[in-house]
Amino acid sequence: MDSxxxxxxxxxxxxxxEYLLYALLGVTLGTAVGVLPGIGPAMTVAxxxxxxxxxxxxxxxxxxxxxYYGGMYGGSTTSILLNTPGxxxxxxxxxxxxxxxxxxxxxxxxxxxxxxSFVAGTIATVLLTLLAPTIADLAVQLxxxxxxxxxxxxxxxxxxxxxxxxVRGLASLGLGLFIGxxxxxTLTGQQxxxxxxxxxxxxxxxxVVAVGVxxxxxxxxxxxxxxxxxxxxxxxxxxxxxxxxxxxxxxxxLRGTLIGFPIGTVPAGGADVSTFLSxxxxxxxxxxxxxxxxxAIEGVAGPEAANNAAAAGVLVPLLTLGLxxxxxxxxxxxxxxxxxxxxxxxxxxxxxxxxxxxxxxLYIGNVMLLVLNLPLVKIWVKxxxxxxxxxxxxxxxxxxxxxxxxxxxVDDLIVLLVIGVIGFFMRxxxxxxxxxxxxxxxxxxxxxxLRRTLQISEGSLSALVTSPFAAVAxxxxxxxxxxxxxxxxxxxxxxxxx
Amino acid sequence: MIAExxxxxxxxxxxxxxGVFTLADATTxxxxxxxxxxxxxxxxxxxxxLVLAGLAxxxxxxxxxxxxxxxxxxVDAGVRTDWVTVGKLVAVLVAHLVLIDVVGWPVAATLLFFxxxxxxxxxxxxxxPIAVVLALVVQVVFATGLGLSLPAGIFExxxxxxx
Numbered sequence: 136m137d138s139x140x141x142x143x144x145x146x147x148x149x150x151x152x153e154y155l156l157y158a159l160l161g162v163t164l165g166t167a168v169g170v171l172p173g174i175g176p177a178m179t180v181a182x183x184x185x186x187x188x189x190x191x192x193x194x195x196x197x198x199x200x201x202x203y204y205g206g207m208y209g210g211s212t213t214s215i216l217l218n219t220p221g222x223x224x225x226x227x228x229x230x231x232x233x234x235x236x237x238x239x240x241x242x243x244x245x246x247x248x249x250x251x252s253f254v255a256g257t258i259a260t261v262l263l264t265l266l267a268p269t270i271a272d273l274a275v276q277l278x279x280x281x282x283x284x285x286x287x288x289x290x291x292x293x294x295x296x297x298x299x300x301x302v303r304g305l306a307s308l309g310l311g312l313f314i315g316x317x318x319x320x321t322l323t324g325q326q327x328x329x330x331x332x333x334x335x336x337x338x339x340x341x342x343v344v345a346v347g348v349x350x351x352x353x354x355x356x357x358x359x360x361x362x363x364x365x366x367x368x369x370x371x372x373x374x375x376x377x378x379x380x381x382x383x384x385x386x387x388x389l390r391g392t393l394i395g396f397p398i399g400t401v402p403a404g405g406a407d408v409s410t411f412l413s414x415x416x417x418x419x420x421x422x423x424x425x426x427x428x429x430x431a432i433e434g435v436a437g438p439e440a441a442n443n444a445a446a447a448g449v450l451v452p453l454l455t456l457g458l459x460x461x462x463x464x465x466x467x468x469x470x471x472x473x474x475x476x477x478x479x480x481x482x483x484x485x486x487x488x489x490x491x492x493x494x495x496x497l498y499i500g501n502v503m504l505l506v507l508n509l510p511l512v513k514i515w516v517k518x519x520x521x522x523x524x525x526x527x528x529x530x531x532x533x534x535x536x537x538x539x540x541x542x543x544x545v546d547d548l549i550v551l552l553v554i555g556v557i558g559f560f561m562r563x564x565x566x567x568x569x570x571x572x573x574x575x576x577x578x579x580x581x582x583x584x585l586r587r588t589l590q591i592s593e594g595s596l597s598a599l600v601t602s603p604f605a606a607v608a609x610x611x612x613x614x615x616x617x618x619x620x621x622x623x624x625x626x627x628x629x630x631x632x633x
Numbered sequence: 634m635i636a637e638x639x640x641x642x643x644x645x646x647x648x649x650x651x652g653v654f655t656l657a658d659a660t661t662x663x664x665x666x667x668x669x670x671x672x673x674x675x676x677x678x679x680x681x682x683l684v685l686a687g688l689a690x691x692x693x694x695x696x697x698x699x700x701x702x703x704x705x706x707x708v709d710a711g712v713r714t715d716w717v718t719v720g721k722l723v724a725v726l727v728a729h730l731v732l733i734d735v736v737g738w739p740v741a742a743t744l745l746f747f748x749x750x751x752x753x754x755x756x757x758x759x760x761x762p763i764a765v766v767l768a769l770v771v772q773v774v775f776a777t778g779l780g781l782s783l784p785a786g787i788f789e790x791x792x793x794x795x796x
Contacts, residue, residue, distance in 0.1 A: 172705060172706035172707045173705070173706075173707060186781075189780070213706060217706055299701050300693070300698075300700055300701075302689040302690050303686075303690060303700055305682065305685075305689075306645075306648045306683070306686035306687060306689075306690055308682070308686075309648065309651075309652065309679060309682040309683040310648065310651065310683070312679045312682070313651055313655055313679055313683060316655070316675070316676055316679060320662075320672040323663075323671065323672050325662055325663060325672055327658075327659075327662055327672060327676065328655070328658055328676075351726070353705070354722065354749075355719050355723070356703065356705070356708070357705060357707045357708055358715065358718045358719055358722050358752070358753060359714045359715050359718065359719050360709050360710065360712050360714065361707060361708075361709065361715070361718070361753060361754070362707050362708065362709040363709070363754070522755065523707055523753065523754075524749075524750045524751075524752075524753035524754050524755035524760070525750050525755060525760070527749065527750075527753055528745075528746045528747075528748075528749035528750035528753065528755070528760070528764075529746065529767075531722070531725075531726065531745060531746075531749045532742060532746045532749070532767065532768075535726065535729055535730075535742075535745060536742070536771065539733070539738075539783070540775075540781060540783075543781075543783075543784075545730050545731075545733055545734060548726075548729070548730035548733075549730060552723070552726050552727070552730070555726075556723070559719070560640070560644050561644075562703040563637075563640070563700075563702050563703075563714075564640065564644050564699075564700035564702070565699075565700025565701040565702060565703070566644075566700060578679075581675075582675040585670070585674070585675060586670045586674070589674075590670060594670065
């Protein structure tokens with residue numbers, strides 16, 4: 136089917152008042168959790184999963200997509216206005232944005248972040264619209280060995296390329312894969328690693344794990360080192376609608392988009408890498424490099440655009456291959472699965488109406504987010520001031536509620552607490568939590584494809600690498616690892632200069 | 634510093650131990666057909682990964698490469714770990730899950746929110762009313778709006794609270 140026609144039909148669905156309302160709900164929630172420290176989009180989507188079972192899948196996915204995009208916008212407000220470092224992908228924004236806000240140019244910093252996010256989000260969504268159907272068409276031909284290769288690539292990039300310690304990333308991935316193994320084997324019906332506990336026979340629910348590591352783990356960790364005293368929010372000052380603002384912002388927005396989208400698409404390290412690269416590029420191209428580190432608007436505009444473009448890029452492998460490369464994407468895959476839908480190449484043929492409505496809602500959501508984050512930014516500044524004891528008490532309450540609402544059994548809360556404590560220690564010792572969630576969700580899929588491959592080849596391991604696509608994927612992986620190694624060295628150098 | 638290093642060793646050891654358990658327990662999974670790839674193969678891979686990663690983390694710790702504690706907006710990297718507060722939060726969560734089936738969700742939830750907020754430094758007379766209102770609102774929303782009923786406990790039979 137012609138994808139423009141399909142997209143227009145998607146708009147017709149997404150523009151229905153009911154779906155518009157769901158989109159608004161999603162982006163508002165997303166901005167809120169993006170602004171608030173301690174909760175992020177991954178956990179919010181996980182928490183809402185049990186509550187949205189009664190909705191139709193399209194509505195639920197529109198909400199989740201809104202949360203996903205909204206979280207990106209909200210995060211920048213926090214990093215610009217809060218006097219402390221935050222979420223990894225927005226640390227670069229904090230560098231310049233924070234300095235701008237302190238110098239009384241907060242309004243300009245917020246505006247360039249919001250408009251940049253909008254420009255990048257929209258362009259990247261256009262690219263997604265154009266690319267996704269083509270990639271899906273090609274992906275239909277992939278065999279099980281090719282999927283194994285793709286998942287190995289995803290595992291390696293998420294675990295070993297993100298974060299500061301590849302070893303700890305791999306350990307986190309392993310823990311996630313292990314939790315994914317617990318339960319009944321789908322092919323033989325045997326129980327594995329259940330220790331004879333009946334609750335574990337159905338496996339550990341994704342919601343429980345995601346909420347455990349993100350919400351409970353985070354709350355315990357913050358509690359262990361809570362920053363006391365008043366919350367220092369920098370007042371928003373200055374004017375932004377100046378000729379200079381536009382002149383200095385538009386190029387970084389476009390450059391950021393061009394850097395962010397491909398990086399999001401090819402799982403090469405996620406938003407973190409793209410913001411860093413964009414920042415480095417802007418610094419190099421700037422006519423006033425001396426302003427960097429003291430509040431250069433280009434240093435906010437570029438990375439913020441890159442961040443949002445990368446987020447949209449992540450949706451390409453997610454929708455066309457069923458391959459999540461971030462924690463939030465992994466939880467969204469789990470959401471698809473809870474509705475009996477497997478994201479992947481067949482999505483565009485089997486669930487065409489739904490997926491196009493979802494893509495259309497991304498365009499609409501971006502417009503809503505621009506309004507929510509530009510004229511209405513003052514509301515979020517208030518949200519930022521919520522006293523921390525109440526914020527974290529609320530996070531714990533809703534974590535327990537969301538977990539309990541999955542099956543209405545207390546045993547799930549015990550699992551939640553255990554996983555929360557593990558998440559707490561992981562944060563203390565530099566173990567990233569994203570690989571755990573990705574491993575948990577992709578692990579069972581990887582096992583299935585692996586067994587299918589080896590069944591067809593009658594146990595011959597060479598079948599894993601003889602498919603041309605798989606061979607290319609493994610080669611690309613080796614190149615990626617080499618590039619990441621070089622980038623890591625450069626980044627260390629760059630950081631020591633900052 | 635020494636305490637943190639011990640903790641790092643312990644966590645690395647835990648990861649490796651989970652790996653050993655995975656490898657050992659995988660041998661007990663019945664594999665009917667020896668030729669086809671059965672339910673054991675993938676667990677072996679996962680177990681090996683865990684053992685190797687756990688050992689590598691221990692070696693990294695021994696060589697002085699400690700994990701960097703995560704940064705977050707509300708985390709003060711300069712202060713010492715407040716184990717008492719962490720303990721209080723865990724205790725509050727345990728109390729919550731024990732109490733749900735005894736006194737019902739609204740009371741257990743009030744206790745969870747109040748206990749957590751108070752442990753984190755909120756004033757008790759402000760935290761308590763918020764906790765009560767929040768728990769009751771959620772209970773009503775669930776009972777009337779979502780059609781999912783949380784155990785009402787002591788409020789059993791009360792309109793709007795018992796779904």
